[in-house]
Amino acid sequence: MSTLEIKNLQVSVDTEAGAKEILKGVDLTIRSGETHAVMGPNGSGKSTLAYSIAGHPKYKITGGSVTLDGVDLLEMTVDERARAGLFLAMQYPVEVPGVSVSNFLRTAATALRGEAPKLRTWVGEVKDAMNALNMDPAFAERNVNEGFSGGEKKRHEIMQLELLKPKIAILDETDSGLDVDALRIVSEGVNRAKAANDLGVLLITHYTRILRYIKPDFVHVFAAGRVVEEGGPELAEKLEESGYAEYVTQ
Amino acid sequence: MQGLQTNYLTPTGREEAWRFTPLARMGGLHDGTVVRSGESSLFLRTGLTSGVTFAQVAPDAIAPFSQSDDAVVLHARSEVTAISHLSIDKGITLAEPIYLGRKSVAGEYSRIKISLGVNAHAKVILENSGSTILGEDLEMELGAGASLTFISLQEWSADTVYSARHHAILDRDASLESIVVTLGGSLVRILPTVEFRGEGASVSLNGVYFASAGQHQEHRLHVDHLVPRAKSRVNYKGALTGDKAHTVWIGDVFIRAAAEGTDTYELNRNLLLSDGARADSVPNLEIETGEIVGAGHASTTGRFDDEQLFYLMSRGIESDDARRLVVRGFFAEIIGHIGAEDIQERLMTHIDTELSRVGA
Ligand SMILES: Nc1ncnc2c1ncn2[C@@H]1O[C@H](COP(=O)(O)OP(=O)(O)OP(=O)(O)O)[C@@H](O)[C@H]1O
Ligand SMILES: [Mg+2]
Numbered sequence: 001m002s003t004l005e006i007k008n009l010q011v012s013v014d015t016e017a018g019a020k021e022i023l024k025g026v027d028l029t030i031r032s033g034e035t036h037a038v039m040g041p042n043g044s045g046k047s048t049l050a051y052s053i054a055g056h057p058k059y060k061i062t063g064g065s066v067t068l069d070g071v072d073l074l075e076m077t078v079d080e081r082a083r084a085g086l087f088l089a090m091q092y093p094v095e096v097p098g099v100s101v102s103n104f105l106r107t108a109a110t111a112l113r114g115e116a117p118k119l120r121t122w123v124g125e126v127k128d129a130m131n132a133l134n135m136d137p138a139f140a141e142r143n144v145n146e147g148f149s150g151g152e153k154k155r156h157e158i159m160q161l162e163l164l165k166p167k168i169a170i171l172d173e174t175d176s177g178l179d180v181d182a183l184r185i186v187s188e189g190v191n192r193a194k195a196a197n198d199l200g201v202l203l204i205t206h207y208t209r210i211l212r213y214i215k216p217d218f219v220h221v222f223a224a225g226r227v228v229e230e231g232g233p234e235l236a237e238k239l240e241e242s243g244y245a246e247y248v249t250q
Numbered sequence: 251m252q253g254l255q256t257n258y259l260t261p262t263g264r265e266e267a268w269r270f271t272p273l274a275r276m277g278g279l280h281d282g283t284v285v286r287s288g289e290s291s292l293f294l295r296t297g298l299t300s301g302v303t304f305a306q307v308a309p310d311a312i313a314p315f316s317q318s319d320d321a322v323v324l325h326a327r328s329e330v331t332a333i334s335h336l337s338i339d340k341g342i343t344l345a346e347p348i349y350l351g352r353k354s355v356a357g358e359y360s361r362i363k364i365s366l367g368v369n370a371h372a373k374v375i376l377e378n379s380g381s382t383i384l385g386e387d388l389e390m391e392l393g394a395g396a397s398l399t400f401i402s403l404q405e406w407s408a409d410t411v412y413s414a415r416h417h418a419i420l421d422r423d424a425s426l427e428s429i430v431v432t433l434g435g436s437l438v439r440i441l442p443t444v445e446f447r448g449e450g451a452s453v454s455l456n457g458v459y460f461a462s463a464g465q466h467q468e469h470r471l472h473v474d475h476l477v478p479r480a481k482s483r484v485n486y487k488g489a490l491t492g493d494k495a496h497t498v499w500i501g502d503v504f505i506r507a508a509a510e511g512t513d514t515y516e517l518n519r520n521l522l523l524s525d526g527a528r529a530d531s532v533p534n535l536e537i538e539t540g541e542i543v544g545a546g547h548a549s550t551t552g553r554f555d556d557e558q559l560f561y562l563m564s565r566g567i568e569s570d571d572a573r574r575l576v577v578r579g580f581f582a583e584i585i586g587h588i589g590a591e592d593i594q595e596r597l598m599t600h601i602d603t604e605l606s607r608v609g610a
Contacts, residue, residue, distance in 0.1 A: 054564050082564055
């Protein structure tokens with residue numbers, strides 16, 4: 001049983017005109033097995049929240065706390081946070097030229113498990129994970145995300161989620177750029193990870209489409225750097241119909 | 251006569267071609283004062299197959315040669331009486347690479363000529379190693395339709411000075427792929443130059459270099475599009491670490507008025523791994539005709555890409571390992587094309603060792 005606890009989180013970025021405050025006090029608690037959907041207009045700070053929790057150097061924490069099972073995540077380096085059990089599926093996964101997917105996955109698995117996975121079981125493990133997401137095994141020999149289509153990048157993220165077995169996963173617009181079939185395949189991957197590891201999920205999305213596959217327990221409306229409303233799955237339906245107007249103008 | 255010529259040639263360091271080079275560290279190659287034993291260091295590692303010859307020949311026997319105003323080349327030409335000539339007959343396709351190596355010679359001017367006949371296809375790997383002061387004039391001449399992959403490895407000892415021109419002359423529809431790898435040496439200055447003499451020829455010039463504290467590595471490319479429809483691609487990548495590591499990359503591409511249909515692109519990327527290192531990168535494109543397919547260049551010099559490191563670290567990979575992966579990946583793009591597993595492994599191991607030494 002794990003708990004990711006975000007309390008009054010305030011974050012700014014450096015701009016040419018000085019520091020710009022983006023998160024203005026975010027409170028969220030995600031426990032193992034729970035799925036929290038976060039929905040909100042473009043530019044409201046959803047990716048900022050995701051990156052700040054994962055430790056991206058661009059974002060400066062100016063207040064509040066983030067803990068995983070009571071341990072301060074903000075004091076940790078990016079890799080330490082991952083080893084503590086955090087995973088971020090990125091909105092825009094990064095291309096790493098010259099580093100093959102298979103080398104990358106093995107290096108990551110070695111770091112997370114504390115020892116190199118046994119070669120003979122590992123090869124099968126990777127093959128299964130790729131098959132499960134309908135990825136051609138040829139991807140293993142390609143460079144990380146290089147030349148991948150938008151949808152292929154997202155599948156690659158969820159394949160890592162299944163392979164690396166975190167406690168808490170943040171999925172930043174994993175559904176955008178996916179065709180109908182890929183959306184189902186990727187959602188099934190997330191659901192398998194939930195079932196297998198009692199994963200807690202923070203799912204950032206613009207559409208209720210993905211929520212038909214991945215059932216949220218809670219829906220949070222995000223606007224102008226904070227959570228402005230919370231509810232159950234029915235809140236997502238309401239947002240789809242009426243948009244964010246009432247939250248943005250308030 | 252000799253003395254006059256020498257005086258006239260001796261660079262002062264103010265010339266465009268020498269302005270980045272520390273002449274005091276040239277070991278006398280630029281002014282002819284280098285002490286030489288008179289021996290030739292080059293030898294053939296692999297056996298000869300039918301249609302291939304390797305011999306010491308008098309310059310007269312295989313003249314004419316290309317023009318050059320490089321001081322080191324001119325010294326080599328005025329002194330060397332026997333040229334190492336590797337010749338591959340027309341129509342021959344070699345299944346295996348030809349390996350050239352170096353035996354230990356303390357100081358030397360050297361001349362090498364590699365000739366490929368019409369429609370000959372070969373791969374030549376020049377493995378440079380050892381402790382020496384060497385000035386070299388290397389010429390490759392490709393007949394119509396011939397193709398050559400030329401790989402030169404600079405795995406010199408730490409005190410070596412190597413200054414060389416690797417000049418390619420391509421006849422109609424010939425193609426050259428070159429990979430220059432520069433890791434060792436105190437001062438390495440290589441001029442990979444290309445002269446298109448026939449239409450439809452193409453070159454792909456690639457290089458990687460890794461300069462550690464105190465090393466000077468200079469690569470001056472010069473591609474002359476004199477004739478129509480030739481294609482050139484240049485891709486050089488370097489990493490630098492440590493105090494006074496200095497790399498110089500010059501990419502001169504000329505598209506002459508007659509060179510319609512030229513297609514050229516050149517790229518140089520430098521990765522600065524520490525403070526105190528300096529990378530000079532000067533792409534230079536001169537175009538005398540508008541009737542071309544394409545011409546472009548790009549040059550970047552920077553530190554690690556934060557986004558790449560973040561992505562790798564967000565998967566639990568420690569900072570040092572993430573950096574190592576990125577640098578390995580940076581070089582693998584070119585080293586992976588050498589096509590000889592043992593050499594690729596050896597070069598990557600060298601790079602790993604350098605990286606762990608500096609704790610990158
Ligand atoms: N360097 C910067 N300079 C100025 N503003 C910035 C900078 N970096 C981020 N921002 C701003 O921070 C805000 C939040 O961005 P963020 O990416 O978190 O939004 P988001 O909610 O994920 O949007 P989307 O739905 O479009 O993905 C945006 O208004 C963005 O322009
Ligand atoms: Mg976003």
